[in-house]
Amino acid sequence: MGGRPTRAQRAAITQRRSDAVDLKFAGIDLLTIGSKLAADPSINSDGVAYPQGYGIEGYRKGLEPPSDGRLTELACKDPSKALAERLERLFFGVYRAAIRTGDLQAVDRAVRIIERSSHLLEPGGPHRGLRP
Template identity: 55%
Template sequence: MGRPDKAKRAAIARRRSDAIDLRLAGVDWLTIARKLAADPAINSDGVAYPQGYGIERYQKGQEPPTDEALIHAACRDVRKALDERRTELNADVDEMRQLEADRLDRLFFVAYKKAVRDQDLTAIDRTLRIMERRARLLGLDKPTKAELSGPGGGPVHVEHATADELDALIALTAPDAP
């Protein structure tokens, strides 16, 4: 069978995008599958959808896929398309993160030189702020552990509480509470 050519890949990408759009619009799986089916006999629009579900069977003149097979194909399509979008998004985020780290490196170099050369307290503060931002961006800081405890370090006993009561309790135990 091999890898589909560029035109087929584009048609498959379009089908997957259409499947996601339909699903987001609240359309049920079987309706999606029939709308995107290759065989006009089962396609809800009565047309042969390019690279639609069951294309191999349609091209061979075989019976169309069962409803269950169509639904499975539509679900698989949406899952694959979402995975591809997630992968692209993660790559974009990684690229942006690297760009921001490079910018911070350039700013750090300028501030660090001034801080060390002139012993300028403002430049030292700016250098530390850049270092803190870079550590947050790249996840270099160890996570802080937050623990809520009752009087004397014991457990907090709550049977019934309103959201306001819980907010007040949290505010009392926050590290920067008065």
């Protein structure tokens, strides 16, 4: 891909992450999620190339699709990244309120979001509770 993703690529990645979260919350196992969100139609359970799907760079180069283990690993990372992004959005909203008004409840909420975010960043943290 080389360099920063384009706006369209970022939108597709965000959609893929959202889809991964929805599937995980629906109780779908990580390998099935990985297969559904794979770029290569030969392993994609829908038989189509998922935009910005797992293994997109290799698919574009005509390389072998990701292994089941790699699909599972990628499907595990997406929900964690999506949740971290959501926490970041929440943080900035309550941070502004905490700074602007000095509201102690907003300060407390901001601290709790920071704690949750740091939990996601701990070694092994992003995958805690997401393994099959």
